[in-house]
Amino acid sequence: xxxxxxxxxxxxxxxxxxxxxxxxxxxxxxxxxxxxxxxxxxxxxxxxxxxxxxxxxxxxxxxxxxxxxxxxxxxxxxxxxxxxxxxxxxxxxxxxxxxxxxxxxxxxxxxxxxxxxxxxxxxxxxxxxxxxxxxxxxxxxxxxxxxxxxxxxxxxxxxxxxxxxxxxxxxxxxxxxxxxxxxxxxxxxxxxxxxxxxxxxxxxxxxxxxxxxxxxxxxxxxxxxxxxxxxxxxxxxxxxxxxxxxxxxxxxxxxxxxxxxxxxxxxxxxxxxxxxxxxxxxxxxxxxxxxxxxxxxxxxxxxxxxxxxxxxxxxxxxxxxxxxxxxxxxxxxxxxxxxxxxxxxxxxxxxxxxxxxxxxxxxxxxxxxxxxxxxxxxxxxxxxxxxxxxxxxxxxxxxxxxxxxxxxxxxxxxxxxxxxxxxxxxxxxxxxxxxxxxxxx
Numbered sequence: 001x002x003x004x005x006x007x008x009x010x011x012x013x014x015x016x017x018x019x020x021x022x023x024x025x026x027x028x029x030x031x032x033x034x035x036x037x038x039x040x041x042x043x044x045x046x047x048x049x050x051x052x053x054x055x056x057x058x059x060x061x062x063x064x065x066x067x068x069x070x071x072x073x074x075x076x077x078x079x080x081x082x083x084x085x086x087x088x089x090x091x092x093x094x095x096x097x098x099x100x101x102x103x104x105x106x107x108x109x110x111x112x113x114x115x116x117x118x119x120x121x122x123x124x125x126x127x128x129x130x131x132x133x134x135x136x137x138x139x140x141x142x143x144x145x146x147x148x149x150x151x152x153x154x155x156x157x158x159x160x161x162x163x164x165x166x167x168x169x170x171x172x173x174x175x176x177x178x179x180x181x182x183x184x185x186x187x188x189x190x191x192x193x194x195x196x197x198x199x200x201x202x203x204x205x206x207x208x209x210x211x212x213x214x215x216x217x218x219x220x221x222x223x224x225x226x227x228x229x230x231x232x233x234x235x236x237x238x239x240x241x242x243x244x245x246x247x248x249x250x251x252x253x254x255x256x257x258x259x260x261x262x263x264x265x266x267x268x269x270x271x272x273x274x275x276x277x278x279x280x281x282x283x284x285x286x287x288x289x290x291x292x293x294x295x296x297x298x299x300x301x302x303x304x305x306x307x308x309x310x311x312x313x314x315x316x317x318x319x320x321x322x323x324x325x326x327x328x329x330x331x332x333x334x335x336x337x338x339x340x341x342x343x344x345x346x347x348x349x350x351x352x353x354x355x356x357x358x359x360x361x362x363x364x365x366x367x368x369x370x371x372x373x374x375x376x377x378x379x380x381x382x383x384x385x386x387x388x389x390x391x392x393x394x395x396x397x398x399x400x401x402x403x404x405x406x407x408x409x410x411x412x413x414x415x416x417x418x419x420x421x422x423x424x425x426x427x428x429x430x431x432x433x434x435x436x437x438x439x440x441x
Contacts, residue, residue, distance in 0.1 A: 006043070011371075020048075021208070031112070032109065034112075035107060035109040035110075036109055036114045038107050038112075039106055039107040039109055040054045042105045042106055042107055042114075043104060043105065043106050044106070046105035048102055048103070048104055048119065049102070049103060049105065049128070050071045050100060050102050050131065051070065051100070051101055051103060051116065052099070052100045052101075052124050053070035053071055053072050053076075053077075053098070053099070054070070054071055054072070054096060054097070054098050054099075055068045055069070055070065055093055055094065055096065055097045055098075055099055056068065056069045056070075056076070056095055056096070057069040057095070058093065058094065058095045063083065064082075064083030064086060064087075065080060065081065065082050065083050065086065065191070066080070066081040066086050066093065067079070067080050067081075068081075068093070068095075070099075070101065070116065077114065077115065077116055078108070078113055078115040078116070078220055079101070079103065079116045079118050080115060080116075080117055080118065081101075081117075081118040081119075081121065082117070085118065085119050085293055086121070089121060090122070090259055091122075091123060093121065097123070098123070098124040098181045099118060099121050099123060099124050100121070100122050100123070100130070101119075101121045101122075101123065101165055102118070102119050102120040102121075102329070103116040103117055103118045103119060104116070104117040104119065112160055112188060129229050129230060129233060129236075130229065132236075133155060133229075133236055133263070134262060136233040136236065136238060136241075137263060137266065140238070140241055140263065140266070141266070145241060145242070145245045145266075145267050146266045148266060150245070151269040151270070152248065152249075152250040152267070152269045153269075154252070154281070154282060155218045155219060155250070155271060156251050156284070157284050157289075158186065158217070158218035158219050158282065158283075158284075158357045159187075159217075159218055160184060160186070160187045160188070160189060160216060160217040160223065161179065161187070161188050161189070161217055161218070161219055161220075161282055161283065162188075162189045162190075162191060162211045162216070162217035162219070162220040162221065162249075163188060163189070163190050163191065163220070163221045163223065164191040164192065164193055164204060164207040164208060164211065164220060164221070164222045164223070165190070165191075165192075165193065165195060165221070165222070165275070166192070166193065166195045166223055166224065167190060167192040169195065169224060169225055170189065171195075171223045171225045171254070171275035172223075172275075173225050174225075174274075174276045174279070175188075175221060175223060175254075175275050175276065175277050175278065175279040176188065176279075177276075178276050178279035178280055178283065179279050179283050182279075182280070182283045182284070182285050182286060183283045183285070183286045183289075184282050184286070185286075186283060186284075188320050189211075189216060190371055191207035191210060191211055191220075192207075192418070193206075193207045194234075195224035195234060195235075196224070196227070196231055197234070200234035201234045201237035201239055201240050202239065204222065204234060204235070204237075204240050204243070205237070205239040205240050205242075205243040206243075208220065208222065208240070208243040208244060208247050208251070209243055209246075209247075211247070211249065212246070212247040212248045212249060215248065215249065217249065218248070218249065218250075219249060219250045219251075219252060219281065219282045220247065220249055220251050221251075221252050221253075221254055221275070221278045222235070222240075222244065222251060222253050222254070222255070222257070222264060222268065222350060223254040223255060223275040223278055224255055224275070225256070225275065226256045226257040226260065226274075227256060232255060232256050232260060232262055235253075235255050235262040235263065235265075235291060236262050236263045236264070237263070238263075238292045240263070240264055241264060241266075241267045244267045244268055246265050250269045250270070251267075251268045251269050252268060252269065252270050252271070252278045252281055252282055253265045253268035253270075253271050253272065253278070254271075254272040254273075254274055254275040254276075254277060254278025254279070255275075256274075257273070257274060258273035258274065265437060301323070310429070350429055373409065376407065376408060376409035377409045379409075381406050381407060381408050381413075382406070382407040383404050383405070383406050383407075384399065384404065384405045384407070385402065385403075385404060385405075386402075386403040386405050386414070387403075388406060389405070392404065394413055395420045395422050395423075396420075396422065398417050399417065399420065400417050400418055400419060400420060401416065401417060402416070402417045403415070403416055403417075404416075404417060412418070
């Protein structure tokens, strides 16, 4: 690309085209080359600029781009705003609207027309405030007031919530309504402040400092309802930003609507799109907590029941062991054993007695067959001396005059011996020898 040098101040155009004294090679541009070089010069030598004017000749084709002329009392310039930037507009531009745009100076090569490529557009009334906003934002960002490392975490279950806002605005009613619905037991402390006007920034900063010093709430909401940039300007104040940064408790900003951003939003520990969203953000949901409590209670009851059941089983087992080792149990066991042995002994005695009785009966029967009494029953007698009771087996054992006792099968006889007769041995009946003197009494 060729650089185009300006004319020498000491020459004229005629001098430039006069026939040279010696042949010179001509450098000839095409129209497109010239327009491209001019565009490069413009875009390379002009940074992004802010320019204010009135919209005219506004065109909105189906492509989504916006084309318009920006003019003042004496001049105008063609402008284009492409679809990607057009989508970010916070208002609808119309013919006759006074606007402030940030644009790149350029040239449309196709027609060689000087133009501006707009990147940002806002209503001209907010222009000065917007520029002040950008300056303060960049300065505070450079100091580290927006750093994520400095931001504090919000409490999961706060004990108390503070709210710095207007006590009569819509924001406080929305916040209290949300808190009442989500967690009615949560106490709220309101730090009343003016949220708009000259004295508002100082009141807001003092309220934040007061909440930090008292440390009576776990999180602080700084909020107000929606409005224009000028309405929200109290929250773009440097004193408010530094108060939020220095606050010892977490700060949540809920300022304006979702599209509104303030310096307070960048410094706060968390930003909510609206005051209601801020209340949602800092408050626990009692329904969810109650459900969690119910689940925990159910788990606790189950664990306790299992623990009690286990302990009951252990107690039962230990009781059985203790009962087995208890002296009373052992005594009862020994007594039962003694009863069993006594029964067995009685049974054995009965069996033994029966066996002996049977043996006695058998022996009695056998004895009866050889018993003298049985012999007596057959007519025999037993004779014994008196008083020595010696059984007489021979007549030689007595003499006449001795007393004798005769035992019969039925009764006894007392006798005196009158005569003694001796039977000779070897005779069937015996041969009687007579000894005088044996008689019966």
